[in-house]
Amino acid sequence: MFIADIRITLKKGVADPEGKNTRKALELLGFTEVSEVKTSKFFSIHLNTADEAAARAQVEKICVALLSNPVINEYSYELRPEKGA
Amino acid sequence: MFIADIRITLKKGVADPEGKNTRKALELLGFTEVSEVKTSKFFSIHLNTADEAAARAQVEKICVALLSNPVINEYSYELRPEKGA
Structure with a gap:
């Protein structure tokens, strides 16, 4: 049993209106x-x-198939064993 | 110059429809x-x-004032120095 912590970020140069509005x-x-x-997304x-x-x-397949859009996203993840498993 | 990586999670027991639909x-x-x-959010x-x-x-103040809703969210963060700063 493993838990994958997957982070889906926007590629450099892709607009991040939510981030800009949060800054404002x-x-x-x-x-x-x-600044x-x-x-x-996590x-x-x-x-x-x-x-x-x-x-x-x-996890690699899941990121490519569903979670990330290769046009605008990059993904990274960490895999850790589930406690008590 | 620091970068704070802030993660806003849902409290235990709070419905996560996006997570459920992703699993489906x-x-x-x-x-x-x-499973x-x-x-x-990150x-x-x-x-x-x-x-x-x-x-x-x-960062503590920012989490409380804007990023998290104490009714449904918990926050955690890591602080790291910005490279080249």
């Missing part, structure tokens, strides 16, 4: 030290796979 | 090993603050 909102709230905000996926290499291959 | 979609795509998917915030303690205090 923080500025209005008085947080003037904030940049970037947003990304997925924690539990895998019923005993083998780490198999789990890693699955 | 993965099942339909043949990824039957996936659970949890989603969360913010990378650049802070023009030289002092780490001050940066940490800022």
Whole structure:
């Protein structure tokens, strides 16, 4: 049993309106030290796979098949064993 | 100059429809090993603050004031120095 912590980020140069608006909102709230905000999505996926290499291959496929859009996204992940499994 | 990597998760017991639908979609795509998917938001915030303690205090305030809803969210973060700063 493994848990994959997958982070889906926007590629460099892709507009991040949510990040820009968050920065503006923080500025209005008085947080003037904030120079940049970037947003990304995070997925924690539990895998019923005993083998780490198999789990890693699955996660790669999942990222490509569903979670990320190769035009605008990049993905990264960390695989960790599930506690008590 | 610090970068704060902030993760906003849903509290235990709070419904995560996006996660549930992602799990269903993965099942339909043949990824039957996936037993659970949890989603969360991720913010990378650049802070023009030289002092780490001050940066940490800022990040705490930012999480409470804007990024997280205490009714449904929990937040965690890691602070790291910005490269080349």
